[in-house]
Amino acid sequence: MFGLIGKMRAQPGKREELISAIGASTDAMPGCKGYVIAEDLADPDSIWITELWDDEASHKASLQLPEVKAAIAKARPLIAGFDMHVTTRPVAGLTSRPAS
Amino acid sequence: MFGLIGKMRAQPGKREELISAIGASTDAMPGCKGYVIAEDLADPDSIWITELWDDEASHKASLQLPEVKAAIAKARPLIAGFDMHVTTRPVAGLTSRPAS
Numbered sequence: 001m002f003g004l005i006g007k008m009r010a011q012p013g014k015r016e017e018l019i020s021a022i023g024a025s026t027d028a029m030p031g032c033k034g035y036v037i038a039e040d041l042a043d044p045d046s047i048w049i050t051e052l053w054d055d056e057a058s059h060k061a062s063l064q065l066p067e068v069k070a071a072i073a074k075a076r077p078l079i080a081g082f083d084m085h086v087t088t089r090p091v092a093g094l095t096s097r098p099a100s
Numbered sequence: 101m102f103g104l105i106g107k108m109r110a111q112p113g114k115r116e117e118l119i120s121a122i123g124a125s126t127d128a129m130p131g132c133k134g135y136v137i138a139e140d141l142a143d144p145d146s147i148w149i150t151e152l153w154d155d156e157a158s159h160k161a162s163l164q165l166p167e168v169k170a171a172i173a174k175a176r177p178l179i180a181g182f183d184m185h186v187t188t189r190p191v192a193g194l195t196s197r198p199a200s
Contacts, residue, residue, distance in 0.1 A: 003138045005105065005148055023192035034136065036152065038103045038188035048105055048188055050150040052136065088138035088148055092123035 001033070002059060003088035004051040007040070014078045015045050021075040022049070029065065031058025046083065052090050101133070102159060103188035104151040107140070114178045115145050121175040122149070129165065131158025146183065152190050 010018040019037055029035070034052030053059040062068050110118040119137055129135070134152030153159040162168050 003136070003148075005138070005150065019191055034134070034193070036103070036134065036150070036190050036193035038105070038190040041187045041189060048103075048186065050105065050136070086148065087141045089141060090136050090138040091119055093134070093136035 001090040002053045002056045003090045004049070004053075004059065005084070005086050005088060006049050006082060007084040008047050008049065009043075009080045009083055010045045010047070010078055011080045012045055015039065015047060018075055018078040019047060021071055021078060022047075024067070024071050024074075029058075029062045029068065031055065032062065045080065056087075101190040102153045102156045103190045104149070104153075104159065105184070105186050105188060106149050106182060107184040108147050108149065109143075109180045109183055110145045110147070110178055111180045112145055115139065115147060118175055118178040119147060121171055121178060122147075124167070124171050124174075129158075129162045129168065131155065132162065145180070156187075 008018070019039070023037055031054040032051070033054065034050070036050045038048045038050070040046040040048060051059070053062075063072075108118070119139070123137055131154040132151070133154065134150070136150045138148045138150070140146040140148060151159070153162075163172075
């Protein structure tokens with residue numbers, strides 16, 4: 001397994017729009033075992049994205065999907081910055097049902 | 101939904117042991133919709149925990165479960181520090197199958 005955890009800061013007041021843009025890409029990504037977008041409760045412009053993939057290759061391949069490219073293009077102008085980005089190896093736990 | 105994302109640093113060389121201690125508590129927690137433990141690829145002593153709960157109350161209630169109390173007691177001496185702890189509101193995404 002391969003994982004990503006990142007904090008993304010939207011342009012002021014644009015968080016909802018950013019979530020909509022990113023969330024539209026998450027329906028059909030081969031090798032994606034989990035993808036959660038969460039609002040930071042302490043920072044009104046920030047979101048956290050936690051991703052679980054079969055491996056790093058499936059994550060990289062997803063970036064070439066037309067839906068994902070379209071989502072990135074739509075999201076880019078709404079992003080003020082990336083405050084954190086870490087790669088992980090998920091090793092334990094459960095992800096039992098849709099988060100939304 | 102209520103979420104938590106945290107980075108925990110194990111005592112040097114104790115990451116595997118810490119993961120085992122924490123992972124043992126994750127099987128039956130009412131209201132838990134996702135719980136992933138992941139090794140930080142860049143930091144050999146750190147782990148990231150991403151949690152999804154029905155609400156904050158279900159998370160708080162879990163801390164009183166005997167299995168969770170036992171896991172915390174076992175984990176505590178293995179923890180060197182908490183480098184990050186944020187609360188979130190998960191709003192979109194998918195969590196489709198067991199991560200381990």
